[in-house]
Amino acid sequence: MRLVLDVENSVTWRDGKILNDPFEAGNTLTQIGLVNADNHEELHIVTFDHNEKKDTSGAGHKLVQQVLDMTELLIMHNGSHDLMWIWEAGFEYDGLIWDTLLAEYLLHRGVEKPLSLAAVAEARGLAEQKEDYLSKCIKQGINTNETDLHSLSLYLRADLLTTSELFKAQQRDYADPDSSSLTKVRDITFETCKTLTHMRMHGFRVDIQELGRVRDEFEKEKAEIEERLQEKVRSLMGDTPVNLASPEQKSQVIFSRKPKDKKDWEGLFEFTSTPKEFKEAVKANSETIFKTKAYQCESCYGKGKTYKVKKDGSKYAKPNKCKECDARGFKLMETNQVAGLRFTAPSKEWASNSGFSTSKKQLEKLMVTAKNNNMDDAVRFLGDLMRHSAVSSYITSFVNGIDTYRKPTTSNLHVQLTQSITHTGRFSGRNPNMQNMPRGGTFPIKRVFISRWENGKIMEADFAQLEFRTAAFLAQDKTAMEEIATGFDVHSYTAKVISDAGQPTTRQEAKEHTFAPLFGATGYGRTKAEQAYYTHFIEKYKGIAAWHKKLGEEALRFLKITNVSGRQYAFPDVTRRSSGTPTHFTMIKNYPVQGFATGDVVPVVLNEMHKRLQPMESCLVNTVHDSMVVDVHPEEEEQVIQMVNDMNNDLNDLIEEAYGVTMNVPLLLEAKIGTNWLDTVDV
Numbered sequence: 122m123r124l125v126l127d128v129e130n131s132v133t134w135r136d137g138k139i140l141n142d143p144f145e146a147g148n149t150l151t152q153i154g155l156v157n158a159d160n161h162e163e164l165h166i167v168t169f170d171h172n173e174k175k176d177t178s179g180a181g182h183k184l185v186q187q188v189l190d191m192t193e194l195l196i197m198h199n200g201s202h203d204l205m206w207i208w209e210a211g212f213e214y215d216g217l218i219w220d221t222l223l224a225e226y227l228l229h230r231g232v233e234k235p236l237s238l239a240a241v242a243e244a245r246g247l248a249e250q251k252e253d254y255l256s257k258c259i260k261q262g263i264n265t266n267e268t269d270l271h272s273l274s275l276y277l278r279a280d281l282l283t284t285s286e287l288f289k290a291q292q293r294d295y296a297d298p299d300s301s302s303l304t305k306v307r308d309i310t311f312e313t314c315k316t317l318t319h320m321r322m323h324g325f326r327v328d329i330q331e332l333g334r335v336r337d338e339f340e341k342e343k344a345e346i347e348e349r350l351q352e353k354v355r356s357l358m359g360d361t362p363v364n365l366a367s368p369e370q371k372s373q374v375i376f377s378r379k380p381k382d383k384k385d386w387e388g389l390f391e392f393t394s395t396p397k398e399f400k401e402a403v404k405a406n407s408e409t410i411f412k413t414k415a416y417q418c419e420s421c422y423g424k425g426k427t428y429k430v431k432k433d434g435s436k437y438a439k440p441n442k443c444k445e446c447d448a449r450g451f452k453l454m455e456t457n458q459v460a461g462l463r464f465t466a467p468s469k470e471w472a473s474n475s476g477f478s479t480s481k482k483q484l485e486k487l488m489v490t491a492k493n494n495n496m497d498d499a500v501r502f503l504g505d506l507m508r509h510s511a512v513s514s515y516i517t518s519f520v521n522g523i524d525t526y527r528k529p530t531t532s533n534l535h536v537q538l539t540q541s542i543t544h545t546g547r548f549s550g551r552n553p554n555m556q557n558m559p560r561g562g563t564f565p566i567k568r569v570f571i572s573r574w575e576n577g578k579i580m581e582a583d584f585a586q587l588e589f590r591t592a593a594f595l596a597q598d599k600t601a602m603e604e605i606a607t608g609f610d611v612h613s614y615t616a617k618v619i620s621d622a623g624q625p626t627t628r629q630e631a632k633e634h635t636f637a638p639l640f641g642a643t644g645y646g647r648t649k650a651e652q653a654y655y656t657h658f659i660e661k662y663k664g665i666a667a668w669h670k671k672l673g674e675e676a677l678r679f680l681k682i683t684n685v686s687g688r689q690y691a692f693p694d695v696t697r698r699s700s701g702t703p704t705h706f707t708m709i710k711n712y713p714v715q716g717f718a719t720g721d722v723v724p725v726v727l728n729e730m731h732k733r734l735q736p737m738e739s740c741l742v743n744t745v746h747d748s749m750v751v752d753v754h755p756e757e758e759e760q761v762i763q764m765v766n767d768m769n770n771d772l773n774d775l776i777e778e779a780y781g782v783t784m785n786v787p788l789l790l791e792a793k794i795g796t797n798w799l800d801t802v803d804v
Contacts, residue, residue: 122188151168154167170266186212195217199222222541254272254276319741325743375464578794580765
């Protein structure tokens with residue numbers, strides 16, 4: 122039987138978040154809907170825990186399991202959610218699945234489109250659109266098990282039938298010759314969905330005390346940076362109060378100018394097409410900011426408030442804000458010294474509604490300018506600004522995120538990964554997004570993750586230079602392939618090229634540049650010495666450069682490119698520039714490398730690792746980019762290490778079996794193990 126399944130469950134509200142997983146103590150399975158995809162005659166809506174009905178006899182559970190036992194293909198929309206709930210509820214199913222959400226995502230070929238069941242059905246014209254009854258109830262604070270049971274059942278029934286229609290439409294699409302290459306990727310994607318669901322169910326243990334210590338470290342660093350920034354701001358701006366959290370005031374500090382009229386500011390540059398026109402428009406419509414010196418307000422004598430006087434000469438009890446100094450107690454007098462760092466915005470793309478953009482991307486460009494011009498004070502100030510933003514994000518996204526989403530009863534964080542967000546096919550994370558962790562082995566947040574077992578260990582198996590090896594294989598670049606075979610230290614070489622160009626650089630600092638050209642980076646916005654490396658890369662790896670050109674021609678001819686795995690990326694708007702290169706060239710060069718490495722290779726190896734861990738207590742608890750994290754039982758350490766060693770002998774064979782691709786560049790996993798995710802040593 123080909124069975125369509127959908128679940129409805131109650132949710133928990135916490136800290137403004139809706140938590141809908143089965144690991145929350147108050148969440149329960151409300152309903153399961155089942156329908157035979159082939160005839161729609163066998164349709165069951167089974168209620169387990171609703172205010173109007175409960176499955177106290179266990180008959181509903183028995184019925185669902187009987188149907189699952191007859192199922193050859195389980196069809197779901199957002200299958201990870203449904204699998205997680207049925208497995209956690211004790212149901213057994215380990216057969217083939219079809220996730221209509223993931224199947225649709227692959228058919229979109231890297232083009233971002235909505236993937237909700239309602240959105241996909243509307244786009245395909247599959248079913249009459251219904252009101253999202255359940256979402257409406259949840260927004261009103263009505264939990265799933267508190268809804269009208271009849272209305273909930275009708276809602277579930279409609280989703281089942283729509284999913285069934287969608288499944289049949291997708292089958293026809295995959296049978297089309299234009300989409301047939303996607304079949305292998307689709308099947309591996311479905312299998313990976315099951316693996317990621319098991320991984321999420323395992324959970325990753327959080328050390329609460331260590332999380333508190335990491336919070337304190339970040340808060341201390343943040344305060345120290347703020348003190349340095351304010352000190353520098355005072356030297357740059359005089360006595361003018363500045364709030365660096367305000368994009369407008371930050372812009373004034375960096376660019377030393379402010380709009381004369383903020384209301385019309387952004388629209389002024391709509392018709393400026395050259396840097397000269399932009400510069401003239403900025404000069405005409407903004408004014409230079411000068412340093413200020415504060416003096417005591419003569420109206421309130423520095424108190425910021427004044428008192429009205431009664432007829433008898435006595436003061437009213439309640440004071441008023443001093444209008445002369447806006448209740449600050451002081452006034453500002455401009456000096457003749459220009460304030461701020463005096464940077465110049467180069468083009469209209471830098472204009473923002475309050476002055477000029479101070480986004481991370483723009484700050485990085487300004488940092489390059491500062492380095493190229495030996496503006497040491499500006500380099501330190503911009504570095505502190507970016508680090509302050511990063512640390513603030515770490516506190517909000519990771520420390521607070523982990524604290525919010527970990528389960529109070531187990532201290533486990535159930536890492537949620539999605540397969541349908543990125544353009545390339547790599548995983549993305551949520552609640553919190555662990556995929557956004559900084560690369561490298563120094564991020565303190567990793568220290569809070571520990572084994573669930575006393576004396577257990579955390580092991581991370583990380584691919585060695587996966588993107589570089591992938592690019593060498595895809596391009597068949599002889600130089601890159603030789604370097605991989607001989608163990609050439611490419612990062613040290615990068616450091617040498619940049620250092621020889623006049624910018625002394627360490628191996629660690631060079632890492633961010635080594636493989637950047639693989640993903641379409643050209644060196645624009647980098648220092649002169651760094652640009653020299655990007656130019657050198659293309660000269661050195663001529664095979665990769667030629668492959669990039671070939672990809673561009675393929676995109677221009679077919680409006681899409683097909684990777685060796687069969688995964689496709691569409692570029693419906695690509696055109697040829699006057700230079701001969703295609704538009705979207707960065708993405709055209711980036712997608713195949715990142716897609717094959719982390720969208721195709723990593724899932725295959727992740728699935729195999731999960732399979733080999735099945736007889737053990739040790740289990741997968743996370744995966745980040747090109748690494749896999751295992752919680753190792755204290756009695757299985759040698760066994761898990763041996764498993765990684767054994768897998769290294771099979772990696773290329775696994776890829777060939779999955780995609781029919783014979784890789785002539787060796788893949789390699791390197792393992793580290795320790796008492797927590799950060800403090801690990803090579804094994």
